[in-house]
Amino acid sequence: MLRTDAVTRRFGSFTAVDGVSIEVSAGEVVGLLGANGAGKTTLIRMMLGLLAPTEGQVTLFDGPPDLPRRARLGYVPQNLGLYRDMTVAENLEFSAHAYGVTAPALSSALAEGADTLVGDLPLGTQRQAAFAVALAHTPEALVLDEPTSGVDALSRSRLWDTIREQADRGAGVLVTTHYMEEAQQCDRLLLMSNGRLVAAGDEDDIVGDTHTVAVHCADWTRAFAALNDAGIPVILSGRAIRVPDTDEQKLRAVLSSAGIDARLEEVRATIEERMLVLARGSHP
Structure with missing residues (x-):
């Protein structure tokens, strides 16, 4: 569903991503790990077609990341991608209309705050709203950039329940996280450091005999x-x-x-x- 072949992105003399090749298949949750500045977000932006690679190629659903293929994705960016001066219900309706679908009913957890401005909601509820907006058009693949950052353990668990539900229905999921315990929730892990892919596999593969x-x-x-x-x-x-x-x-x-x-x-x-x-x- 998502693939990069030796993609590199340079900003002047600085190389943010250096020859990275990854892929995400249907029904799997792939964790993209790395410290701040490792190149994770730049790689994601190239995969989404928001940033052109300096070298290498991005393939999205067996083709270039054009608008029709990007419409088959659900994306939760670090900043959540919500309009803070609109209510939860308005955000959901707006996104659904943009994709040409009818807005689904809000979950019981969000229905109570449906008419509340997003900016007035606690962060955990905002993240739930971002998930609802990203899933409104039933995407075939999900790209989640630190979707659980800054929320309590219970809220993180609920969000991960949603991630697993999406993979179980066949969606491919690429998720970045700073929480190492969340790595155990992934089917496969990719580790980036200084713009490079330095390890891949499950937790045992990566730790090895260290x-x-x-x-x-x-x-x-x-x-x-x-x-x-x-x-x-x-x-x-x-x-x-x-x-x-x-x-x-x-x-x-x-x-x-x-x-x-x-x-x-x-x-x-x-x-x-x-x-x-x-x-x-x-x-x-």
């Missing part, structure tokens, strides 16, 4: 400071210190020289830690 050293000690603040001052990339999760893809003996030496008594344990890396490792290796 390990993290967990540092256990009473004075975690001193341990963190010592490792950080030594230029070691440290991850702090609460009070837990984790150092992915590193030499355990080097950590022992740094901590010992700082007079810190610690127990080191090698554990399997998380997908977020694997992303950090890949990001370090993707710099030109």
Whole structure:
């Protein structure tokens, strides 16, 4: 349904996307992961036909991303794409009319705020409204750019229920997210860093045999400071210190020289830690 072949996009001397090839098939949810500035949104804009590739080719439903093919898509951008000075019902009616279809009935969760201006609604309700607008014409594929950002866990779960429902009816879904736990909701993952595709597959494929050293000690603040001052990339999760893809003996030496008594344990890396490792290796 969606495909890119070695697409590159340059802005002057800056390369935002560098030779990326991906595809999304019917009935699957593909997660596009990466830090801010990784190139995810630029790639999406090329796939939607909103931005021309500098090199490479975009294929949408077996053809170029022209207007008739784009009409078969549902899109939720980062800014939601809603008119804040219109009500929920007016946004839905406007979008449905643009696609030449009758506006569907609002869900019970949205019906209560149907006559409320979108700008006056909480973010979680706005995101539900954006989904309703994107789905009004029953699209064959969905492109969702951080659709759950900034909402509470319950609202994220409800939105993901909607995403899975769309895939179950046969829609292909491409979704970007900052929440690593949402990666487990995807059928397949694509990792971007510095404009490049650096890994693809499911969570086990991407993490592979990458390990993290967990540092256990009473004075975690001193341990963190010592490792950080030594230029070691440290991850702090609460009070837990984790150092992915590193030499355990080097950590022992740094901590010992700082007079810190610690127990080191090698554990399997998380997908977020694997992303950090890949990001370090993707710099030109």
